[in-house]
Amino acid sequence: MDVLVLIGRILFVVLFLGSAMGHLTQVQAMSGYARSRGVPGPSVAVPASGVLLAVGGLMVLLxxxxxxxxxxxxxxxxxxxxxxxxxxKETDAQARQSEMIQFNKDLSLAGASLMLFAFFAHVDELGLTITGPLFSLG
Known part of the structure; x- marks a missing residue:
């Protein structure tokens, strides 16, 4: 089971670590997009979210x-x-569909992150990790 959980952790964080690299190496372009979506302080939010993605992803991975x-x-x-x-907010049907897919993807990954939190904080013997959990749910 330890190896399966490790493989799952690796597969789970690929998206986050790749996205972190984009946030940290393409700050200007991503800030422009975030600005167009109404994100406050995009020139700070983009690199900060890149760090959040990198740190969170590496913590889960390792x-x-x-x-x-x-x-x-x-x-x-x-x-x-x-x-x-x-x-x-989208009026164009194709744009609405595309944004709905991305919205649902993010919510699904949020649900998976919440389940991983509960799993890591509840299971006594995780195996193949560097540290144990910080929180305890069980």
């Missing part, structure tokens, strides 16, 4: 307080869904 890492990803995903993908 098993260093993976429960906290999962919460950090959750903290990124929920506001991102609402601020960056407000499908309800």
């Amino acid at each position: 098993g260093v307080w993976a429960d906290l890492g999962a919460l950090l990803l959750l903290v990124f995903l929920v506001p991102t869904a609402v601020l960056m993908h407000p499908f309800w």
Whole structure:
């Protein structure tokens, strides 16, 4: 089971670590997009969210307080869904569909992050991690 959980952690964080690289290396372009979506302080929000993604993703990947890492990803995903993908504001049907898909993807990943938090904070023997959980739910 330890290896399966490790493989799952690796697969789960690929998206976040790739996105973190984009946030940290393409700040100007991503800030422009965030500005167009009404995100306050996009030139600060983009690199800050990149750090959040990188730290949370690495924590889950390496098993260093993976429960906290999962919460950090959750903290990124929920506001991102609402601020960056407000499908309800779109008037064009194709744009609305695209934003709804992205909104639902972010909410689904937020749910998975919440489940990972509960898993890491509840299971006594995680195996193949560097540290145990920071929180205890059970």
